[in-house]
Amino acid sequence: MIVKHFISWPILTLIDVLIDHFQCNKKQSGAGVSSLPEEDVANREVPASSPPLQQQVLLSACLSCEGCVSEEESLKISQQNLEEVARVLGQNKKCDVTKHQVLVVSVCSQSLPFFAVKFGLDIPEATRKLCGFLKSLGVQYVFDTTLAAGFSILESQREFVQRYRKRNHDNQALPMFTSSCPGWIRYAERVLGSLVTPHICTARSPQQIMGCLVKDYFTKQKKLSPDKLYHIVVAPCFDKKLEAVREEFYNSLLDSRDVDCVLTSGEVFLMMEQMKVSVADLDSVPLDHVLSEAGGQALVRHEGKGSEGFLEHVFKYAATELFGLDVDEITYKTLRNRDFQEVCLERDGEVLLQFASVYGFRNIQTLVHRMRTGHIPYQLVEVLSCPGGCVSGRGQAEGETGGRVDKALVQQMEDAYSSLTVRLPDTNPDLLILYQDWLEGQDSTHANTLLHTQYTQQTPSQTQTHIQW
Ligand code: SF4
Numbered sequence: 074m075i076v077k078h079f080i081s082w083p084i085l086t087l088i089d090v091l092i093d094h095f096q097c098n099k100k101q102s103g104a105g106v107s108s109l110p111e112e113d114v115a116n117r118e119v120p121a122s123s124p125p126l127q128q129q130v131l132l133s134a135c136l137s138c139e140g141c142v143s144e145e146e147s148l149k150i151s152q153q154n155l156e157e158v159a160r161v162l163g164q165n166k167k168c169d170v171t172k173h174q175v176l177v178v179s180v181c182s183q184s185l186p187f188f189a190v191k192f193g194l195d196i197p198e199a200t201r202k203l204c205g206f207l208k209s210l211g212v213q214y215v216f217d218t219t220l221a222a223g224f225s226i227l228e229s230q231r232e233f234v235q236r237y238r239k240r241n242h243d244n245q246a247l248p249m250f251t252s253s254c255p256g257w258i259r260y261a262e263r264v265l266g267s268l269v270t271p272h273i274c275t276a277r278s279p280q281q282i283m284g285c286l287v288k289d290y291f292t293k294q295k296k297l298s299p300d301k302l303y304h305i306v307v308a309p310c311f312d313k314k315l316e317a318v319r320e321e322f323y324n325s326l327l328d329s330r331d332v333d334c335v336l337t338s339g340e341v342f343l344m345m346e347q348m349k350v351s352v353a354d355l356d357s358v359p360l361d362h363v364l365s366e367a368g369g370q371a372l373v374r375h376e377g378k379g380s381e382g383f384l385e386h387v388f389k390y391a392a393t394e395l396f397g398l399d400v401d402e403i404t405y406k407t408l409r410n411r412d413f414q415e416v417c418l419e420r421d422g423e424v425l426l427q428f429a430s431v432y433g434f435r436n437i438q439t440l441v442h443r444m445r446t447g448h449i450p451y452q453l454v455e456v457l458s459c460p461g462g463c464v465s466g467r468g469q470a471e472g473e474t475g476g477r478v479d480k481a482l483v484q485q486m487e488d489a490y491s492s493l494t495v496r497l498p499d500t501n502p503d504l505l506i507l508y509q510d511w512l513e514g515q516d517s518t519h520a521n522t523l524l525h526t527q528y529t530q531q532t533p534s535q536t537q538t539h540i541q542w
Pocket residue numbers: 253254255256257309310311312313457458459462463464465466467
């Protein structure tokens with residue numbers, strides 16, 4: 074079926090009906106999914122007969138797939154693949170040092186449980202093995218994105234309290250929608266428009282704050298120009314590729330992006346399989362740390378089941394800041410299903426705060442329908458486009474044959490993720506150091522510039538109007 078039309082509400086409804094029945098042909102043909110040129114990978118060999126890395130992506134995986142992006146975006150996304158990484162690695166082996174780039178990989182926290190399950194190891198050891206593999210390819214630094222997620226959470230917390238305090242004279246202050254999911258952002262900007270965009274938290278996502286940390290802070294520490302560093306993010310979904318190519322994350326003077334390439338966890342694992350890598354034979358190498366040479370810090374996670382727990386963190390912070398109440402445990406009330414839940418803070422029978430977590434496009438559509446027809450009772454909604462949240466991202470949670478989410482795999486990943494120790498970003502001394510040394514303090518102009526962005530309605534004239542399913 075070919076639909077040539079700017080995505081509109083009825084079409085999204087149609088798409089929803091078609092969910093799980095049709096596959097997105099464009100993605101199957103491989104945005105960011107390709108085979109490695111065997112001769113270019115630094116220290117390892119890829120068999121000459123390697124089949125192309127193929128992954129199937131269901132329409133339900135993401136409504137912001139290649140089929141509904143502009144040609145320019147499509148071109149940029151198509152450059153985010155293993156071939157491109159191999160090209161950079163190969164270039165580093167050539168004599169012309171002016172073209173050499175320092176390779177840095179940042180692994181999303183939600184990707185780590187995937188490698189733990191696939192390797193049959195706990196997360197810390199699986200992470201060391203993954204780090205060993207990446208460094209054997211020629212990657213110089215490997216980070217995880219927990220620090221960046223901490224910034225994103227802290228900024229979201231503060232923004233929520235500011236919005237709450239001006240709710241009576243700004244009718245767009247609340248509800249606040251979280252901003253970490255690029256699938257949701259895409260849908261909000263291109264389909265929902267001004268009904269929703271003023272309500273989206275301006276805090277950058279963990280991925281894009283990591284981009285700033287690496288291309289701004291880390292390059293200064295290493296006395297490198299940002300264009301001399303090639304930054305790869307390993308992520309649980311394809312949507313992150315689309316986020317990385319947003320204009321505001323591109324430095325046109327230096328022709329440098331905060332994130333040069335996003336690879337999904339599944340793409341990295343398929344590369345390992347193609348290269349017949351034995352996990353047992355890999356060196357265990359500790360992760361690097363942007364703040365210190367030592368590296369090897371203990372892995373921690375944030376609240377929640379695997380999506381950085383924006384709702385939980387903001388809820389606890391707001392309870393304390395606004396009402397002087399300490400909340401230890403958060404009790405969810407399931408509404409429509411496990412992907413539509415709410416949390417309330419009450420005092421003497423009065424509801425002080427009412428937040429919701431809304432995952433998956435069907436639930437998002439219910440939320441938006443309520444918003445269109447009147448009032449939703451929530452002050453904050455954590456919105457994620459994947460049912461189940463980020464651990465279920467389609468770049469890592471699909472079964473061997475592709476298409477459908479492997480529920481057993483997701484359960485194993487959630488179990489592995491929950492085994493990590495929770496650490497509140499408020500108590501992370503590294504964040505406090507970086508606020509001072511890098512950002513000139515909280516609420517500084519520098520912090521607002523690097524940690525925030527704007528989400529706005531995208532009109533049809535700004536977007537490609539062709540959708541091909
Ligand atoms: S919810 Fe899904 S699409 Fe959104 S950031 Fe998480 S994994 Fe990616």
